[in-house]
Amino acid sequence: MEGHYDFKSIEARWQEYWEDRKQYKVTLTADKPKYYVLEMFPYPSGALHMGHIRNYSIGDVVARYKTMQGYNVLHPMGWDAFGMPAENAAIQHGIHPAKWTAANIANMRRQQQQLGTSYDWDREVTTCLPDYYRWTQWLFLLFYHRGLAYRRKAPVNWCPSCQTVLANEQVINGSCWRCETQVEKKELEQWFLRITDYADRLLKDLELLEGWPEPVKIMQENWIGRSEGAEVVFSIKDREEKITVFTTRHDTLFGVTFMVLAPEHPLVMDLVRGTEREEAVGDFVKKAIKRRDASKDGEELGKEGIFLGAYAINPVNGEEVPIWVSDYVLMEYGTGAVMGVPAHDSRDFAFTKKYGIPQRIVIVPEKDAPVPEELTEAYAADGYLVNSGPFDGLPVAEAQEAIADYLEEKGIGRRAVSYKLRDWLISRQRYWGAPIPIVYCDQCGTVPVPEEELPVMLPEDVVLKEGAVQPLSQVGEFVHTSCPKCGGPARRETDTMDTFICSSWYYLRYTDAGNEEAPFGKEAVNYWMPVDQYIGGIEHAVLHLLYSRFFTKVLYDAGLVQCLEPFTNLLTQGMVIKDGAKMSKSKGNVVTPEEIFEKYGADTARLFILFASPPERELDWSDQGVEGAWRFLNRVWRLVNNNVDLIKAAGEAKESASEEDTGLRRQLHETIKKVTEDIERFNFNTAISAIMELVNGIYRYQDKLELAEQNPALLREVLEKTVLLLAPFAPHLTEELWRILGHDGSVHQQDWPVYDPAALVREEVKIVIQVNGKLRERLQVPVGISQEELETRVLDLERIRALTEGKEIVKIIHVPGKLVNIVVK
RNA sequence: GCCGAAGUGGUGGAACUGGUAGACGCGCUGGACUCAAAAUCCAGUGGAGCUCAAACUCCGUGUGGGUUCGACUCCCACCUUCGGCACCA
Numbered sequence: 059m060e061g062h063y064d065f066k067s068i069e070a071r072w073q074e075y076w077e078d079r080k081q082y083k084v085t086l087t088a089d090k091p092k093y094y095v096l097e098m099f100p101y102p103s104g105a106l107h108m109g110h111i112r113n114y115s116i117g118d119v120v121a122r123y124k125t126m127q128g129y130n131v132l133h134p135m136g137w138d139a140f141g142m143p144a145e146n147a148a149i150q151h152g153i154h155p156a157k158w159t160a161a162n163i164a165n166m167r168r169q170q171q172q173l174g175t176s177y178d179w180d181r182e183v184t185t186c187l188p189d190y191y192r193w194t195q196w197l198f199l200l201f202y203h204r205g206l207a208y209r210r211k212a213p214v215n216w217c218p219s220c221q222t223v224l225a226n227e228q229v230i231n232g233s234c235w236r237c238e239t240q241v242e243k244k245e246l247e248q249w250f251l252r253i254t255d256y257a258d259r260l261l262k263d264l265e266l267l268e269g270w271p272e273p274v275k276i277m278q279e280n281w282i283g284r285s286e287g288a289e290v291v292f293s294i295k296d297r298e299e300k301i302t303v304f305t306t307r308h309d310t311l312f313g314v315t316f317m318v319l320a321p322e323h324p325l326v327m328d329l330v331r332g333t334e335r336e337e338a339v340g341d342f343v344k345k346a347i348k349r350r351d352a353s354k355d356g357e358e359l360g361k362e363g364i365f366l367g368a369y370a371i372n373p374v375n376g377e378e379v380p381i382w383v384s385d386y387v388l389m390e391y392g393t394g395a396v397m398g399v400p401a402h403d404s405r406d407f408a409f410t411k412k413y414g415i416p417q418r419i420v421i422v423p424e425k426d427a428p429v430p431e432e433l434t435e436a437y438a439a440d441g442y443l444v445n446s447g448p449f450d451g452l453p454v455a456e457a458q459e460a461i462a463d464y465l466e467e468k469g470i471g472r473r474a475v476s477y478k479l480r481d482w483l484i485s486r487q488r489y490w491g492a493p494i495p496i497v498y499c500d501q502c503g504t505v506p507v508p509e510e511e512l513p514v515m516l517p518e519d520v521v522l523k524e525g526a527v528q529p530l531s532q533v534g535e536f537v538h539t540s541c542p543k544c545g546g547p548a549r550r551e552t553d554t555m556d557t558f559i560c561s562s563w564y565y566l567r568y569t570d571a572g573n574e575e576a577p578f579g580k581e582a583v584n585y586w587m588p589v590d591q592y593i594g595g596i597e598h599a600v601l602h603l604l605y606s607r608f609f610t611k612v613l614y615d616a617g618l619v620q621c622l623e624p625f626t627n628l629l630t631q632g633m634v635i636k637d638g639a640k641m642s643k644s645k646g647n648v649v650t651p652e653e654i655f656e657k658y659g660a661d662t663a664r665l666f667i668l669f670a671s672p673p674e675r676e677l678d679w680s681d682q683g684v685e686g687a688w689r690f691l692n693r694v695w696r697l698v699n700n701n702v703d704l705i706k707a708a709g710e711a712k713e714s715a716s717e718e719d720t721g722l723r724r725q726l727h728e729t730i731k732k733v734t735e736d737i738e739r740f741n742f743n744t745a746i747s748a749i750m751e752l753v754n755g756i757y758r759y760q761d762k763l764e765l766a767e768q769n770p771a772l773l774r775e776v777l778e779k780t781v782l783l784l785a786p787f788a789p790h791l792t793e794e795l796w797r798i799l800g801h802d803g804s805v806h807q808q809d810w811p812v813y814d815p816a817a818l819v820r821e822e823v824k825i826v827i828q829v830n831g832k833l834r835e836r837l838q839v840p841v842g843i844s845q846e847e848l849e850t851r852v853l854d855l856e857r858i859r860a861l862t863e864g865k866e867i868v869k870i871i872h873v874p875g876k877l878v879n880i881v882v883k
Numbered sequence: 884g885c886c887g888a889a890g891u892g893g894u895g896g897a898a899c900u901g902g903u904a905g906a907c908g909c910g911c912u913g914g915a916c917u918c919a920a921a922a923u924c925c926a927g928u929g930g931a932g933c934u935c936a937a938a939c940u941c942c943g944u945g946u947g948g949g950u951u952c953g954a955c956u957c958c959c960a961c962c963u964u965c966g967g968c969a970c971c972a
Binding site for chain 1 (some may be wrong): 884885886889894895896897898899902903905906907908909910921922923924925939949952953954965966967968969970971972
């Protein structure tokens with residue numbers, strides 16, 4: 059590697075320098091503007107992959123740039139350290155999860171340091187350590203005392219491979235988000251967090267998040283799934299009970315021809331008890347539930363149903379309609395009961411086709427349009443009401459208001475809102491998680507562990523075996539305890555918490571990581587929060603990012619934080635792909651950070667990753683592209699080293715600057731402007747390309763001029779600022795070059811360069827000349843030239859004369875300093 | 884089915900508010916240096932036409948229309964790819 063810079067010794071030396079000086083340690087400094095930049099903390103799986111490298115490279119550029127701009131920058135790192143892989147490793151290799159996790163953390167932390175990241179390691183958090191999960195438990199109790207944590211028996215998602223339940227957000231296409239095993243339904247008694255209480259605020263406050271990508275907000279919006287509509291109460295013929303339905307189309311209430319209940323609806327069996335239908339309906343319900351549980355998500359089941367022999371009475375017209383039960387109605391949404399309007403709902407339409415239930419048209423597309431005999435498909439679009447008694451002729455939107463008023467007046471219904479969002483199921487039947495701080499006592503019932511007894515320690519001595527459910531229930535000395543209330547014998551909760559709880563508040567802990575009295579102190583959290591820039595993968599759009607927003611809102615209500623939202627700006631980075639596919643072991647297209655560090659060093663890895671594509675897009679890994687980044691850094695290295703002697707002797711700038719001097723200086727200041735603006739917009743790729751152009755410009759300057767003609771003072775300015783501009787991207791190399799240029803201290807503690815507007819001024823500009831919008835000529839003119847003067851000059855040009863000869867000039871468009879367009883006929 | 888994102892040279896990508904399409908990098912071609920190679924440096928590089936050459940002309944940002952003096956950019960319709968949701972009443 060003759061002629062290449064010695065990245066190995068340079069990178070190791072500066073990493074040591076930073077560590078020795080604790081250069082990136084940050085403290086609360088009230089008189090300095092703060093900036094909190096955060097990358098999503100990793101699960102300690104064992105080693106970093108390129109996605110991590112991309113994530114941390116982006117964050118590190120922002121942190122270093124903001125530091126140079128004078129901000130007090132908080133840039134922490136930690137470990138999302140509870141979770142299944144550790145437990146699986148224990149089962150397969152007999153290593154204790156704590157040991158496995160600690161070893162992985164050590165390795166990954168070493169790799170992050172190799173990358174040259176500017177983390178304040180004094181604030182490192184590790185969610186599986188008692189000094190962290192103690193506060194996770196404390197927060198659970200806070201939720202519990204605020205009525206936001208509750209236990210209930212419910213049908214839940216069960217992953218047979220992970221042997222645990224999952225939250226709705228963790229079921230992807232009917233499969234477990236971690237292992238992709240098909241999820242089953244189980245009826246279990248589980249702990250939930252009442253996130254649905256916050257549905258409306260989680261939705262509404264998306265408006266506050268101007269710094270979030272629109273697609274992420276839309277995904278959350280869809281996930282929360284707010285629908286406005288009405289609840290309508292139907293009586294049942296010859297019975298006391300009533301059925302409440304939720305509908306968004308109460309304007310179609312006169313078109314109801316049947317009623318459908320979900321198989322799990324409590325009224326289903328009540329209605330048939332003691333009748334000839336009891337057995338058939340019972341069978342149907344059992345089969346329907348089974349069939350649905352076994353089905354894949356997204357698979358359309360062919361709407362099976364059975365008549366219950368009972369009739370509901372439509373409260374607006376007194377009509378009696380048959381009550382059915384069908385698997386296309388979900389118990390979990392709305393009221394678990396649906397009014398059937400086949401003419402205006404495609405599902406109801408399909409169902410009635412199958413069972414021969416009549417339809418009634420109550421909406422027509424145009425006012426006073428004839429009502430068709432029959433529809434071939436449901437008409438769900440906008441229109442005007444017909445066959446709807448006093449509401450005939452009203453447009454849909456008005457009819458909804460009028461009918462809602464009517465329902466409320468008559469006490470037969472009310473306006474209502476329904477959400478798709480469900481409460482967050484947080485119990486996990488696993489060992490490697492934070493124990494839920496709850497005790498069950500035969501005398502006192504469910505008793506929260508008192509705050510001063512926290513943490514409820516996760517016992518270390520546990521046997522983990524394949525297929526074992528609730529490993530904690532096997533640990534006698536953990537399970538058996540005394541009731542905090544009455545002192546009598548009691549049992550501990552043996553489920554642990556979803557790891558997403560741990561990651562829902564870690565960004566708060568960083569602000570005050572060592573605090574032993576509280577999860578975080580008020581002063582610290584209010585100084586640092588919210589996170590100014592959060593960076594991570596889009597896969598967390600409705601998981602971590604929604605949960606964290608929920609946590610922040612609850613803590614806001616509890617008076618523990620002052621911000622309504624945790625993350626002001628969000629950058630969702632794209633995936634790293636190679637040869638058209640995501641890097642994966644099975645595809646055999648993995649490039650490890652290790653091999654790149656070894657061959658080219660961290661600066662090259664960072665530069666390539668940031669240069670190859672804008673951060674939110676996919677990154678196509680190219681070995682040749684890496685070579686290119688490597689070549690560029692060497693080009694910078696040679697440029698500085700070749701000029702050290704020259705510029706060290708430099709005095710003041712020469713009096714009469716040459717044309718080349720002015721040009722180079724202008725390019726420098728244009729580059730400072732562009733790089734600054736590009737970093738602000740996260741266009742790192744174009745920021746780097748501008749630095750490359752500047753370096754090319756310096757080479758060209760020196761190529762063109764004899765040594766004696768060059769301006770050493772100018773070269774000094776240009777080279778120093780080039781090094782400063784490159785510093786956030788290639789932190790090690792620029793430290794070394796800064797030292798070579800004769801400076802003490804760290805380049806990262808210098809001020810970010812500011813461009814000189816005077817240097818940008820040009821005397822002449824090149825004007826593009828178009829005829830009828832087509833480029834025909836270019837003209838160099840003085841900057842201040844008047845429109846008239848320019849016009850005369852343009853029309854006088856030989857080419858333009860030839861093109862306009864004998865034609866009528868309709869008009870001439872001027873774009874000052876840029877373009878003249880002559881429109882001819 | 885619904886919602887969203889993206890389609891630009893051989894290639895990754897640039898063009899920020901409608902104003903020189905293809906910056907920068909990769910690759911390729913030619914040259915310099917070298918006994919030779921590596922490394923490095925210099926020059927060229929969207930396509931077609933016409934040229935000794937330069938100049939010039941035409942075509943060109945997924946497709947088809949439109950708006951405009953001027954469209955990768957705005958509008959309408961469509962195609963393809965990728966992502967999210969999915970019987971949500």
